[in-house]
Every structure is written in C-alpha cells, then in structure tokens.
Amino acid sequence: MPPHRRLLHRRPSLRRPSLRRSSLRRLPRVSGRGRASRMDMRDLWAESLAGVLARPVRSALTTLGTVLGITTLVITMGIAATAGNQIVGRFDELTATTISVDVPANRDPLVTWEAAAELTRLRGVTSAAALAQTAKSAALTVRANNLVDPTAVSEQSMNVLAATPELPTAAKGRMIQGRFFDAGHDRRGDRVAVLGEQAAKLLKITALENAPAVFIKGRAYTVIGILGDLRREEVLGASVIVPRSVGADFDVHHVSRVLINTTLGAADMIAKQVPTALSPNRAAELHIAAPPSPKRAREGVESDVNGLFLILGLVSLVVGAVGIANVTLVTVMERIAEIGLRRSLGAARRHIAAQFLLESTLIGLTGGVIGTSVGVVAVVAVSAARQWTPVLDVQLALAAPVVGAVVGLLAGLYPALRAARMEPVDALR
Structure with a gap:
C-alpha cells in the first residue's frame, strides 16, 4: 500500500473523544504548575x-x-x-398669597377707607378689603326679632364690624344666600347687614325671601346676605358685617385691619410696598403680617x-x-x-x-x-x-x-x- 494511503488509513484510529469548543473555552486556564491562573x-x-x-x-x-x-x-x-x-401648592394658594395689615387704634386715622380700596392698583394685588372693629363693637347683643320668648334663646353675643364691599373676595369666601352690600348702600347709609354662616345658624335665619332683620342696640338692620365658605378670617363666620357708613352706630369709624390677596410669588414685594401705599407719612406704625417663605x-x-x-x-x-x-x-x-x-x-x-x-x-x-x-x-x-x-x-x-x-x-x-x-x-x- 502506498505511504499516503497508509496515512489516510491510519487517520481514523488517531481520533479521540473531545469536549466542545465552547466547553473548553469556559474552563479556566491552568498554568504549567497545575495552579489556576x-x-x-x-x-x-x-x-x-x-x-x-x-x-x-x-x-x-x-x-x-x-x-x-x-x-x-x-x-x-x-x-x-x-x-x-x-x-x-395648596399652601401657596391659601397662605403664601395673603397679607394682613393691623392698624393700631389712634384718634387720627392711620389708614383711610379710600387708601385700602386703591391697593388693587399695585401690580400683584388681586383683591383688598378694609375692616373696622373696636372694643365697643365686640360682643354686642344681637336678636333675630323684637319679640321676647322666655322658652327660647333669642339673643346672641356677636361681633359687629364694618367693611368695604370687597370683603367676600378678600376673605376668600362666597355668598351662600343673598348678596353683599355695595358702594350704593354705603353711600346712602342703608341699615343693611350681612351675617356670617355661623351667625345665621345661631340666629336661626335660614331664608332671606321675607327680608329678615336683626336688632342691635334696639335698631333693626335688614339682612341681605349670608357669607360662608371662608378660607381666611374665619372669625367672620360668627360676625355681623355692616357698611362703613353704618359703623358709626357702633362707634366704629377708622380702619383697623386690611386684608390683601396677591398673585403667587408677589407677596414679599407687596408686603414692602403696602405700608407706604396705605400711610406714606406713618408707614412704620403699621404691622404687616406677610406669609413665610414658600421655598422653606x-x-x-x-x-x-x-x-x-x-x-x-x-x-x-x-x-x-x-x-x-x-x-x-x-x-x-x-x-x-x-x-x-x-x-x-x-x-x-x-x-x-x-x-x-x-x-x-x-x-x-x-x-x-x-x-x-x-x-x-x-x-x-x-x-x-x-x-x-x-x-x-x-x-x-x-x-x-x-x-x-x-x-x-x-x-x-x-x-x-x-x-x-x-x-x-x-x-x-
């Protein structure tokens, strides 16, 4: 047999079972001394x-x-x-946009009613209203009728305050029934009143169709509206609110508090401008309650x-x-x-x-x-x-x-x- 045929004939006998190439690759390489490298x-x-x-x-x-x-x-x-x-966000909406100005009591008015109404001319002020209340107008006896009924409680002790027509917006409330008094009522001196929601419940006034009245110091004041859903100055819910011209009946003449609402982010700037806008000559005597920093x-x-x-x-x-x-x-x-x-x-x-x-x-x-x-x-x-x-x-x-x-x-x-x-x-x- 030729040599090349003998080699071809012997080649199958040299074969050995072998591992797959992938399996060989996965095995760790071993050094000459038998240790894994x-x-x-x-x-x-x-x-x-x-x-x-x-x-x-x-x-x-x-x-x-x-x-x-x-x-x-x-x-x-x-x-x-x-x-x-x-x-x-809710905090910013309700708190970071509200400013309150407390006006100290004085013989001469530190803040006029007209100055408070003109605050909306400041850029960033959305609404503003002025309130007037004194110690004499606090805890007055208010009755829903002039009849004396020994079997029922007909008298309630309530705060009476005067305000400008912008109060519902400034207090972030709404009229549940009726309407709020306007500049015409104020100018004519009409004896009308708006009750807070809680005050109306205490006086058991639930409807305004028959023009109910409340009696304060023996005088009748026609109830034309009920104010409720207050998101600031909730104390107004238990109060009787009258026009500023009628406030003289209760020795209320001068502004004692101003409520201001601003756009978001403008409160700090408005708080610095408000004292000068309200009382240019005596701005330092006003007490400004500005909201805290919303960032903090x-x-x-x-x-x-x-x-x-x-x-x-x-x-x-x-x-x-x-x-x-x-x-x-x-x-x-x-x-x-x-x-x-x-x-x-x-x-x-x-x-x-x-x-x-x-x-x-x-x-x-x-x-x-x-x-x-x-x-x-x-x-x-x-x-x-x-x-x-x-x-x-x-x-x-x-x-x-x-x-x-x-x-x-x-x-x-x-x-x-x-x-x-x-x-x-x-x-x-």
Whole structure:
C-alpha cells in the first residue's frame, strides 16, 4: 500500500473523544504548575448567565422580590414628591398669597377707607378689603326679632364690624344666600347687614325671601346676605358685617385691619410696598403680617414626606434582598457536585465566588430595571387619576437599577463565599 494511503488509513484510529469548543473555552486556564491562573470575563459572564437561565422559574421568582422592592421604593419616593408638591401648592394658594395689615387704634386715622380700596392698583394685588372693629363693637347683643320668648334663646353675643364691599373676595369666601352690600348702600347709609354662616345658624335665619332683620342696640338692620365658605378670617363666620357708613352706630369709624390677596410669588414685594401705599407719612406704625417663605415650607414638607416613605421603600428592599440571599444559598447547595467538578478541573476559589456573585447581581439588576419601569408607570398613573402633576427625580429613576444590582451583589455575598470555601474532594464525595 502506498505511504499516503497508509496515512489516510491510519487517520481514523488517531481520533479521540473531545469536549466542545465552547466547553473548553469556559474552563479556566491552568498554568504549567497545575495552579489556576485566571478566568476570562466572557467565560465568567457566559457561565453566570447559563446558571441564571438554567432555572428560569426560580430565577423569575427570585427577581420578583427585587422587582417588588424597587417598585415600592420608586412609587413611594415618586408619590411622596408628588404629594409634597400638591401640599405645598395648596399652601401657596391659601397662605403664601395673603397679607394682613393691623392698624393700631389712634384718634387720627392711620389708614383711610379710600387708601385700602386703591391697593388693587399695585401690580400683584388681586383683591383688598378694609375692616373696622373696636372694643365697643365686640360682643354686642344681637336678636333675630323684637319679640321676647322666655322658652327660647333669642339673643346672641356677636361681633359687629364694618367693611368695604370687597370683603367676600378678600376673605376668600362666597355668598351662600343673598348678596353683599355695595358702594350704593354705603353711600346712602342703608341699615343693611350681612351675617356670617355661623351667625345665621345661631340666629336661626335660614331664608332671606321675607327680608329678615336683626336688632342691635334696639335698631333693626335688614339682612341681605349670608357669607360662608371662608378660607381666611374665619372669625367672620360668627360676625355681623355692616357698611362703613353704618359703623358709626357702633362707634366704629377708622380702619383697623386690611386684608390683601396677591398673585403667587408677589407677596414679599407687596408686603414692602403696602405700608407706604396705605400711610406714606406713618408707614412704620403699621404691622404687616406677610406669609413665610414658600421655598422653606416646600423643602420641609417634601423632606418629611420623603423620609417617611423612604423607610417603607427600604423595608421592602430588604425583604427582596433576603429572598435573593435565600434562593442563592439553596442554589449553592444544589450545585455542590458542579462546584467540586470545577474545582477539580482547576477553577480557583475566586472563580467560584465571582460566578455566584455575578449571578445574584444579574438577578438584582434585572429586578431593578423592571421595578423602576413599573414604579414610574405607577406614579404617572396615580397622578393622572388624581389630576396631579407627577414629580419624579430623574436621578432616582437612573439610580434604582444600580441599587437593585448592589442589593443582589450584597445578597449573594455569603452564598458565594460558602461556595468558594468548598474543597473539591468534599464536594465530589
């Protein structure tokens, strides 16, 4: 037989069973002295991914713990920020736009009625009204009729004050029944009165069709309206309000208080201008009650709400971390034979530890990404349902997946160290 035919004839006998190329690539390289040198990152990644996908149901359930933790964290932080923004918005609407001016009692009027009415000419002032009340007009006896009924309480002690026609708007209230007096009533000196809602209930005046009257110091005053739903100066709800020209009946002549409403953000500027506008020569004698800084209030509310919800989110995250640690530890116990085989083929302790750490980190990262997405969608959905403006920190949305990966890494630390400490002989036994 020719030599080349003998070589072809012998070639099949030289064949040996061999491992797949992918399996050879995954094995750690061994140095000449028989010690494991290093493991390629691609091999480590492939082995870790295979370990996660080998048990898809268990991996999915383990990832669910991290998903719930990260979702809860994102939702709580997002809802907290959104709710805090709404609370501060309501605070700004009701408080940060109101200014009160207390006018000390004096023989000469420090503030005239006309000066208070002209405050709306200042840029940023939406409404303004003046009130007048003295010690003599406080706690006056008011009756709903002139009949004496021994079996019923017909008299009530109430405050009587004079005001300008702009009072309902300045007090942020509304007329429940009837109307408020106008400049014509004031100019003619009509003896009309407007009752606060609570005062009307005490006097048992529920309807105005028959033009009921109240009697103060023996004089009758026709009730033309009932003022209620007051969002500032709630004391007006239990008072009797009359035009300023009628206030002379109760020794009420000079302005004692001015109520001012401003646009949002203009309160600080208006508070500085109001004293000069009301009393240019004696501005220092007026007492201005301006709202506190809304920025500080916003930060305080958001900080308190965020702190509360952050604790709830962290508790949920810890529960997810415990689940990852438990499942990873069970996985290590089930793969003892595999660990022993790898160690006997030259894998070092660090290779085993790195593999299990990467597996738990992958689970945590996956849960973080899914949880962040679900959390953001939930915050937007809740805000849309409540007609709120969703507020979500972009840094939180970007950091949440990283937090999930860190949680997975920390949760898999103990199981990975336990797997790395196994001896090949004990594992294969």
